[in-house]
Amino acid sequence: MQLTIETERLILRPLRVEDVDDLLQYQSHPEIVRYIPWPERTREQVVEALAKTIADSKDSLSESGDFIVLAWELKSTGKVIGQSNSGLESTRDQLVDIGWVTHQDFQRQGYAFEATRALMDYIFKNFPVHRIIANIDTRNPESAKLAEKLGMRREAEFKDSEFFKGDWCSMWLYAILKSEFNSKPSR
Template identity: 45%
Template sequence: MLKPSYPIRTNRLILRPYTPDDLDALHAIHRLPQVTRYLYWEPRDREQTREALKRKITETALLEEGQALTLAVELAATGELLGDVLLIWHSRAHRSGEIGYVFHPDHHGRGYATEATRAVLELGFDGLDLHRVIGRLDARNEASARVLEKLGMRREAHFLDNEIVKGEWTSEIVYAILRREWHARP
């Protein structure tokens, strides 16, 4: 079980639960085709973003396996919403989880996704006592692969044409890191 104390602060970022006031900023992210290119969903209109936000608002703790923790990521200096990070608790018995992230393209290339995801990995390993955490991505998403590699995750699998997403066959890459590897990194 994981009930984080909020907000979570990193060097440059604040990770916190979503609120209804985040609708405009979240929609500015979810409406962009370049954001959803490698995701399962298409760009969202305002009402679809509102529905997604309602779900995100409830994802503030991991009480049972199968649940997701989704945190808004804002720039500490300005309060601007940059995107979000996700931790899914897959299995209590196998102590496994999964991470994910979505950031506005205006903030790509500055290390924000790596910094925020590092904080979520710490929650998974130190707060939830996970043994193994994975990150899954569309094989074409090289920027996302670099984030996972910077976090010390290793590429474990490349599944060719394993899913039809948005009407086309896509390939998936899976990265992973074990608790002992996480704690042994420099």
């Protein structure tokens, strides 16, 4: 059965070929891709990346390297306004890396929080996961703020740890353990 998570305003579900036009709107936007490892995608690149995601992504996190990508479909209109990426880094350490993107016209309305909190809840309840982490560029305070609202702890700052899009970047490591996660909604 297809992985679907319902929140107050969103349906989180696997990407579909017909999402291409919604994805193009934000995956081509320079501000959206500034701190994520995608180029400003053309339609062709969105089509290609989408096909690869549909082919390779899973609906469970069982083996190291498994990853789940979920579209955030707005219940009121059916439009895809963002997405979550989560990947199992290690079965031995039960470690998942998580990421988030909100379409530029839908930011600052709490959608990333709503989607990611529900996904974290789903992951902790359904897979043997001990710890969820997020790697966040130190120039991306909106993303760090979201991690903190989700209850994640800033555990480290790695100075100039990545050479990314032409610059040396420092990265924050955020993390939360299953035992620390509170599935009750809070803002």
